[in-house]
Amino acid sequence: GQQLNQSPQSMFIQEGEDVSMNCTSSSIFNTWLWYKQDPGEGPVLLIALYKAGELTSNGRLTAQFGITRKDSFLNISASIPSDVGIYFCAGRGNQGGKLIFGQGTELSVKP
Amino acid sequence: SAVISQKPSRDICQRGTSLTIQCQVDSQVTMMFWYRQQPGQSLTLIATANQGSEATYESGFVIDKFPISRPNLTFSTLTVSNMSPEDSSIYLCSVDSTDSGANVLTFGAGSRLTVL
Numbered sequence: 001g002q003q004l005n006q007s008p009q010s011m012f013i014q015e016g017e018d019v020s021m022n023c024t025s026s027s028i029f030n031t032w033l034w035y036k037q038d039p040g041e042g043p044v045l046l047i048a049l050y051k052a053g054e055l056t057s058n059g060r061l062t063a064q065f066g067i068t069r070k071d072s073f074l075n076i077s078a079s080i081p082s083d084v085g086i087y088f089c090a091g092r093g094n095q096g097g098k099l100i101f102g103q104g105t106e107l108s109v110k111p
Numbered sequence: 112s113a114v115i116s117q118k119p120s121r122d123i124c125q126r127g128t129s130l131t132i133q134c135q136v137d138s139q140v141t142m143m144f145w146y147r148q149q150p151g152q153s154l155t156l157i158a159t160a161n162q163g164s165e166a167t168y169e170s171g172f173v174i175d176k177f178p179i180s181r182p183n184l185t186f187s188t189l190t191v192s193n194m195s196p197e198d199s200s201i202y203l204c205s206v207d208s209t210d211s212g213a214n215v216l217t218f219g220a221g222s223r224l225t226v227l
Contacts, residue, residue, distance in 0.1 A: 033215055040221075040223070041220050041221070043218050045112075098156060101155075103153045
C-alpha cells in the first residue's frame with residue numbers, strides 16, 4: 001500500500017532559525033497537505049497543494065508539491081516559540097481516495 | 112471550514128469497560144471519519160462513518176471493538192469496547208471540508224483516553 005516517509009523525526013532549533021522538513025511517497029499523489037498539531041489539540045491544516053510544482057506560502061510557511069508528485073517539503077522561516085508542535089504531511093492519490101499521513105516531525109524551538 | 116466538537120476531551124478508564132466518544136459538527140457533512148493516534152505516533156484511520164448505513168472499517172479494525180453510529184449528517188459516535196491499556200490513544204473525529212474546491216480534512220480536538 002501507499003507509504004509516506006517524513007523526515008526528520010524531530011528537530012531542536014534556536015529561535016530565529018529556518019526549518020525544513022519533507023515527505024516522500026512510494027507512489028504518486030494528487031494532493032499534498034501539511035498539518036500542525038499543538039499539544040492537546042487536533043491537527044490543523046496549514047497549507048494545501050494540488051498541482052505538481054506548486055509553491056504556496058502562508059505567512060512564514062512555504063510548501064512545495066514536488067515535480068515528480070512523490071514528494072513535498074515545508075519550510076518555516078525565522079522560527080518563533082509558538083512554532084513548537086508536531087507537523088504532519090498527508091497525501092492523497094486521487095480525489096476520492098484515503099488520506100495517508102506521515103509519521104510527523106516534532107519541532108522544538110529554544111527561545 | 113466546519114467546526115467540530117468532541118467529548119469527552121479526556122478520560123481515564125478501567126480495563127474491560129467501554130467508552131463512547133461523541134462528535135458534533137456545526138454543519139451537515141457527507142463524510143465523517145474516526146482516527147486513532149497512539150502515543151508518539153501518526154494518525155491511523157479507523158473507519159468512515161456513513162449516514163444511514165454501517166461504517167466502513169479499515170484493515171485491522173472491527174465493528175465489535177469499535178462500533179460507530181451516524182444517526183444524521185452532523186453527529187457520530189465511536190465506542191471503544193472492552194478496553195485494554197493498548198487502547199490508550201487520542202481518538203480524533205474528522206470531516207471532509209472544501210479548500211479551494213478540493214477536499215481536505217478538518218479535525219476535532221480529540222479525545223485522549225488512558226486505560227489503566
